Amino acid sequence: xxxxxxxxxxxxxxxxxxxxxxxxxxxxxxxxxxxxxxxxxxxxxxxxxxxxxxxxxxxxxxxxxxxxxxxxxxxxxxxxxxxxxxxxxxxxxxxxxxxxxxxxxxxxxxxxxxxxxxxxxxxxxxxxxxxxxxxxxxxxxxxxxxxxxxxxxxxxxxxxxxxxxxxxxxxxxxxxxxxxxxxxxxxxxxxxxxxxxxxxxxxxxxxxxxxxxxxxxxxxxxxxx
Amino acid sequence: xxxxxxxxxxxxxxxxxxxxxxxxxxxxxxxxxxxxxxxxxxxxxxxxxxxxxxxxxxxxxxxxxxxxxxxxxxxxxxxxxxxxxxxxxxxxxxxxxxxxxxxxxxxxxxxxxxxxxxxxxxxxxxxxxxxxxxxxxxxxxxxxxxxxxxxxxxxxxxxxxxxxxxxxxxxxxxxxxxxxxxxxxxxxxxxxxxxxxxxxxxxxxxxxxxxxxxxxxxxxxxxxxxxxxxxxxxxxxxxxxxxxxxxxxxxxxxxxxxxxxxxxxxxxxxxxxxxxxxxxxxxxxxxxxxxxxxxxxxxxxxxxxxxxxxxxxxxxxxxxxxxxxxxxxxxx
Numbered sequence: 001x002x003x004x005x006x007x008x009x010x011x012x013x014x015x016x017x018x019x020x021x022x023x024x025x026x027x028x029x030x031x032x033x034x035x036x037x038x039x040x041x042x043x044x045x046x047x048x049x050x051x052x053x054x055x056x057x058x059x060x061x062x063x064x065x066x067x068x069x070x071x072x073x074x075x076x077x078x079x080x081x082x083x084x085x086x087x088x089x090x091x092x093x094x095x096x097x098x099x100x101x102x103x104x105x106x107x108x109x110x111x112x113x114x115x116x117x118x119x120x121x122x123x124x125x126x127x128x129x130x131x132x133x134x135x136x137x138x139x140x141x142x143x144x145x146x147x148x149x150x151x152x153x154x155x156x157x158x159x160x161x162x163x164x165x166x167x168x169x170x171x172x173x174x175x176x177x178x179x180x181x182x183x184x185x186x187x188x189x190x191x192x193x194x195x196x197x198x199x200x201x202x203x204x205x206x207x208x209x210x211x212x213x214x215x216x217x218x219x220x221x222x223x224x225x
Numbered sequence: 226x227x228x229x230x231x232x233x234x235x236x237x238x239x240x241x242x243x244x245x246x247x248x249x250x251x252x253x254x255x256x257x258x259x260x261x262x263x264x265x266x267x268x269x270x271x272x273x274x275x276x277x278x279x280x281x282x283x284x285x286x287x288x289x290x291x292x293x294x295x296x297x298x299x300x301x302x303x304x305x306x307x308x309x310x311x312x313x314x315x316x317x318x319x320x321x322x323x324x325x326x327x328x329x330x331x332x333x334x335x336x337x338x339x340x341x342x343x344x345x346x347x348x349x350x351x352x353x354x355x356x357x358x359x360x361x362x363x364x365x366x367x368x369x370x371x372x373x374x375x376x377x378x379x380x381x382x383x384x385x386x387x388x389x390x391x392x393x394x395x396x397x398x399x400x401x402x403x404x405x406x407x408x409x410x411x412x413x414x415x416x417x418x419x420x421x422x423x424x425x426x427x428x429x430x431x432x433x434x435x436x437x438x439x440x441x442x443x444x445x446x447x448x449x450x451x452x453x454x455x456x457x458x459x460x461x462x463x464x465x466x467x468x469x470x471x472x473x474x475x476x477x478x479x480x481x482x483x484x485x486x487x488x489x490x491x492x493x494x495x496x497x498x499x500x501x502x503x504x505x506x507x508x509x510x511x512x513x514x515x516x517x518x519x520x521x522x523x524x525x526x527x528x529x530x531x532x533x534x535x536x537x538x539x540x541x542x543x544x545x546x547x548x549x550x551x552x553x554x555x556x557x
Contacts, residue, residue, distance in 0.1 A: 006393050007484075010455075011491035013397070017448040018498055089366035117286050133364060141296055183281075184290035188297055 027082055028094050035075040035098045042068045042105050049112065050158065052165040062113050069109075072102060073128030080129070080137030088133065092140070099139060102127045103147025108154060115173060117181065120144045142195050149185075149198045152178050156205040159212045168221045171212045182206050307359050307368050311375030314352050318378040321345060322461060325385055329472060341386050348379065354406055357444045365445040373450060380446070380454025385461050392480075397451045405443040449499070456505035459488055463512035467519060475523055482520045485513045 046065050048054035054061060083091060106126040110118040123144055124131045130138040155178055159171040182202055190196040216222045281287055321344050328337050352375075360368050380400060387395040466481040492506045 006396070007487045007491055010394065010396065010452075011494060014448055014452050015495055018495060086364050087366060089364045089369075092366075117289075119289060134362075141293060145293065180284065180286050184286050184293075187287070187290045187294045189294065189301070190297070191301055 024082065025091065025094065028079065028091055031075060031079045031082065032095050032098055035072065035079070035095070035102070038068070038071045038075060039098055039101045039105060042072075043101075046105065046108060046112075050161045055162055055165045055167055055170075058112050062109060065105075065109055069106070069126055072126075076128040076137065083137060088137065096140075096143060099127075099143045100146040100150065103139065103144050104150035104154070105147075107147050107151045111151065111155070111177070115177065117148070117177070123147065145185075145188075146195060146198060148181060149195075149202055152181055152202050152205040156208040159209045163212060163216065168216055169223045171209065171216060172222060175206075175209045175213045178202075178206050178209050303359055304368060304371050307356055307371040310352050310356050310359070311372040314348060314356075314372070314375030315378045317344065317348050317352070318375070318382040321348075321382040322385060325382070325389060326461075326464065326468065328389055330474075338386065338390055341382075345379070345383055345386065349403055353379075353404055353444050354442070357404070357406060357442045360444070361442060365447075369447065369450075372444075376444070376446065376450050377454040377457060380451055381457040381461065384455055384458045388458070388462070394455065397446065397448060400451060401443075401446050404446060449502075453501060453505060455488075456492070456502070456509055459485055459509045459512050463516050466516045470519060470523070478516060478520050478523060482513075482516045485509070485516055489513050 042065060045068065046061060049058055049061055079095065103123050106123045107118040109126070110116060110122060120139065120141065121131055124139050127139070130136045132138060155174045159174045162168075162170040162174075185199055185202060188199075190199055213222075321341050324337065324341050324344070328334050328341075356372055356375075360372075383400060383403070384395050387393070462481050462485060466478040469477040469481075489506075489509055492502070492509060495502065
């Protein structure tokens with residue numbers, strides 16, 4: 001009876017499949033860990049803007065940070081090679097977190113540089129990935145949006161700290177920026193997923209920033225434009 | 226005459242009261258509706274007054290988000306459509322499995338197999354083809370979760386049918402072949418250059434571990450889905466073993482028992498598999514236990530009584546139902 005060999009071969013194939021997947025996952029894990037490490041370094045560095053002396057020379061902090069992204073691009077290239085074509089979403093969960101973190105960091109960097117909202121193309125360029133799936137290893141739209149939402153919380157913190165450092169103009173601009181982001185996100189029909197949960201937190205960030213602006217206005221600290 | 230007048234008067238009063246009542250209740254309703262509406266508009270005004278200046282369509286940020294809106298919406302819509310198709314596939318496959326449980330043996334109910342076969346063929350031609358069209362040009366793993374339930378149920382039905390027909394397990398390659406459609410319609414422009422290079426892949430030699438080769442209209446079947454599908458098959462096999470005792474077939478339970486034992490040893494041999502497989506393995510072990518106990522009972526009682534009497538005892542006696550219950554058949 002060929003039945004026995006039939007079942008055995010099926011399971012042998014499956015075992016092979018599992019082993020290959022496991023191996024690949026481990027390789028990805030190593031690269032992703034390096035990426036996480038670099039991302040943490042960038043975050044630590046960029047966080048210096050919250051300190052009173054850091055906020056005065058944002059541009060030097062930015063310049064230093066830009067060069068740190070070189071490591072990220074290298075890591076992303078290594079990662080892209082590992083992923084077989086058309087299997088991005090199979091292993092997606094492994095780098096999702098770091099991708100969001102990197103989207104946030106590049107959005108933060110861009111904001112500090114020229115106070116503009118980063119586009120997904122710019123993020124892709126900074127971290128060295130593609131935008132469109134068919135072109136290769138890409139950044140998911142959801143991850144990019146998640147990064148923007150993280151930026152909003154960070155900016156609400158920056159608004160508070162810049163007042164402490166005596167910069168009264170920045171919170172006003174941040175309020176405008178976060179407000180615009182909020183109306184942008186309101187256009188999206190989000191599903192009941194993690195992105196939606198994060199978006200629900202955006203209103204608190206906005207509220208916080210508006211409170212800072214209110215405090216400044218009521219005390220006449222708002223700089224005349 | 227007097228009675229008639231009296232009646233008329235009563236009737237008039239009755240009608241009048243009804244009319245006034247209805248008018249009043251109408252008014253009430255309308256008022257309530259109005260109140261609600263006015264409250265709502267108040268709220269809306271409040272919230273808009275609260276907000277930042279109304280959406281500025283010329284702002285680049287807003288324009289950017291408009292395009293995100295489109296992208297997300299189309300992705301969600303696609304997901305919903307696939308989930309719906311998957312649900313239909315699940316229902317239809319379940320029905321096929323129920324139908325196959327009525328199957329006795331090839332001589333008496335061959336038409337049943339044909340019916341089941343044609344049902345599955347129709348399912349492939351309609352629902353699966355639609356799924357294939359939906360996922361064409363996307364990452365095969367992107368929407369896998371949306372149709373995985375349907376796919377597993379279908380694999381279960383298909384493998385069950387093939388087991389009844391040929392007494393062996395249909396291989397993954399054959400399943401994949403059934404879900405690859407050769408008549409490729411005009412592909413959408415974003416994919417056209419990729420698809421035109423790859424000829425329609427119909428031979429089963431296509432490497433299953435590499436979905437990128439399957440650029441034709443196909444529902445890609447990952448190995449993991451197939452293995453989960455055949456794990457479900459074992460549950461059906463258990464039911465079939467128990468039912469066949471009721472039908473008086475005393476050799477089949479032993480065959481099925483061997484089959485399940487092989488499956489069990491196959492699954493236990495796997496290392497580092499995911500949680501879902503482990504869960505199914507537990508269920509598989511339970512089914513195996515039931516079938517093994519059934520075989521044991523058959524053997525023990527079979528040695529005591531002549532075979533034809535055993536059949537009589539199990540299939541015709543009033544205790545048959547109880548006997549089956551003892552074996553723990555769950556009639557869900």
